[in-house]
Amino acid sequence: MRGYGNSKAPYFFIAPTLILLTIFSLIPIAVALVISFTDMDLTGLADYSAIKFIGLRNYIDVVSDPIFGKAILNTLFYVIIGVPLVIAVSLAVALLINLGKSRLYKVFRVVYYMPSVTNVVAVAVVWGYLYNPSIGLFNYLLGKLHIAGVPWLTDPVMAKISLIILALWRGIGLNMIIFIAALQGIPKSYYEAAQLDGANLWQQMTRITLPMLRYAIFFVSITTMIGWLQFFEEPFIMTNGGPLDSTTSVSLFIYRNGFQLSHFGYAAAGSFVLFAAIIAVTLIQFRMQNKDTDL
Amino acid sequence: MRTTNTQAARRPNRGTALQWIVGVILTVGGILVVLPFVWMIFSAFKTEAEVMQIPPTLFPETFTMDNLRNLFENMNFMVYLRNTLIVVLFSFVGLFLNAMAGFGFAKYRFKGQNKLFLLVLATMMIPGQVTMIPVYLILNYSHLTNTMIGIVLPGLVGAFGIFLFRQFMSTIPDELLEATRLDGASEWRTFLQIILPISKSILAVQGILTFIAGWNSFLWPLIVANDEKLYTLSVGLSLLKGQYAGNYALQMAGSAFMVIPIIIIFVFFQRHIIENYSISGMK
Known part of the structure; x- marks a missing residue:
């Protein structure tokens, strides 16, 4: 009686989302791939017959584009400094909060999590003020300590670090919560056994806690690395890639070529280079993780 | 349970000392984390001149709603x-x-x-x-x-x-x-x-x-x-x-207007939000 009625019902429930995901996630991949082999720009947008296939030229041009090269180096800088920093700080905060016995420590969870729910444009505007070389709070506080003002956003290297500090501030919360959840999953009996054997706090941490957190650390490092590879809003709002493209990330390069210069084909080719990098990095991480568990 | 009790009893001072150190580190870190928010909120109610002032003030000397009003009127x-x-x-x-x-x-x-x-x-x-x-x-x-x-x-x-x-x-x-x-x-x-x-x-x-x-x-x-x-x-x-690149008071008012509602909602519902991530993070 119900048999045939049920056979249509599930499709009715999943159809709207599947259609939207197809139009806005799956088809776009095919479209991006096709236009990455064309010279599509504003003219092409107005008249599709003006679009010409140019083979691999976009890919050849983009990898030899000096600004793209700079963007890759900047993104590597963000990943190499940012990823370990975010993992170390959020793990440290999670461990400290987990050590606390009073209920008061739940307040710290809220405090450290707060930056991750707030609007990235708003906080970038606030940090832009804090970083201001003459009237910003940071240089004023450094001046109080008789330290010379730091050129936060005007020096090519320092500007990258300043953006990393902002992203670190926003990134602690979510990862900290994942670490705390994993920490609470470690059976108490392990620590009790270790204490009976006379293990001190440091030994308990290095022999029980960190090995038991291996999966959480792996998860956080993959998601954090993918996030940093796509680093966009912070440089877009705070520095717009400057000074002299020293903070331009690959994502910002793609955005700028796609939407400010309307070089759609060229930007699409750049986005596939980024996609390939993300896949490669994820695969390497999985490889390393497997090796770890083999040992 | 008994073992942890005797352990705790054996080293009572070390335990409380550790709690204090952890508490102090987390408090200092917590102050650094909320500092940008505090600075944003106070600056939003300062006059444009006061924001440019050196040395800066923490609390607004002349409390003004002009910045917020400016956002909506102009x-x-x-x-x-x-x-x-x-x-x-x-x-x-x-x-x-x-x-x-x-x-x-x-x-x-x-x-x-x-x-x-x-x-x-x-x-x-x-x-x-x-x-x-x-x-x-x-x-x-x-x-x-x-x-x-x-x-x-x-x-x-x-x-x-x-x-x-x-x-x-x-x-x-x-x-x-x-x-x-x-x-x-x-x-x-x-x-x-x-x-x-x-x-x-x-x-x-x-x-x-x-x-x-x-x-x-x-x-x-x-x-x-x-x-x-x-x-x-x-x-x-x-x-x-x-x-308005130079008008930080106005910028802070705009930011505060965006951030404060979210902070209120977050603090109000934080238990649910954090647990949601804990659950999905474990699975």
Whole structure:
């Protein structure tokens, strides 16, 4: 009686989302791939017959584009400094909060999590003020300590670090919560056994806690690395890639070529280079993780 | 239990000393974390001259509402606010569609089910930079650029939400569904009157997260809206940063207006939000 009625019902429930995901996630991949082999720009947008296939030229041009090269180096800088920093700080905060016995420590969870729910444009505007070389709070506080003002956003290297500090501030919360959840999953009996054997706090941490957190650390490092590879809003709002493209990330390069210069084909080719990098990095991480568990 | 008690009793001083050290480190770190917010709020109520003053003041010497008033009277923040609320409203439609799909995947067996669900999960791995340009071209082809529909459609549904709803709804017993079906209720009514009320807790959490995401939405409004009439608060704020680069009091007022509602909502519902991530993080 119900048999045939049920056979249509599930499709009715999943159809709207599947259609939207197809139009806005799956088809776009095919479209991006096709236009990455064309010279599509504003003219092409107005008249599709003006679009010409140019083979691999976009890919050849983009990898030899000096600004793209700079963007890759900047993104590597963000990943190499940012990823370990975010993992170390959020793990440290999670461990400290987990050590606390009073209920008061739940307040710290809220405090450290707060930056991750707030609007990235708003906080970038606030940090832009804090970083201001003459009237910003940071240089004023450094001046109080008789330290010379730091050129936060005007020096090519320092500007990258300043953006990393902002992203670190926003990134602690979510990862900290994942670490705390994993920490609470470690059976108490392990620590009790270790204490009976006379293990001190440091030994308990290095022999029980960190090995038991291996999966959480792996998860956080993959998601954090993918996030940093796509680093966009912070440089877009705070520095717009400057000074002299020293903070331009690959994502910002793609955005700028796609939407400010309307070089759609060229930007699409750049986005596939980024996609390939993300896949490669994820695969390497999985490889390393497997090796770890083999040992 | 006994062992921990004796351990604690043996080293009482070390234990409390450690608690104090941990507390102090976390407090210092916590002050650094909230410092930008505190600075933003106090600066929003200072005059433009006071913000430029050296040495800076912590509390506003002359408390003024001019900056906030300026946002609404001389800038288009009222329009931005309205647009942002429209985006939020639409994102709740998306939430409902996610719940429907989660139910479809959780409570039915049908042809191609696993393949379709894998397809949904696969969309999570596609970076936004790859879809950004083609989605814009698709919207342009459909004449949806510079429209509200074009702003909300690309991010309306999401694999992560579908996944969470499916996880939760899988735990609802099938017997309950069978009973309502025997009473003659349609599948649609079963979903509306039985499934949704049972899923209250996950709907609440997802609702809060949806609100926060909608309120903060930036990239699609930025790409799709050419007309200031369609700007959301975040896009308007980034415009303000460019136009009034030197007026930090005004910038802080704009930021505070965006950030404070979210902080209030977050502090109010933080237990649910944090637990939601703990649950999804463990699975």
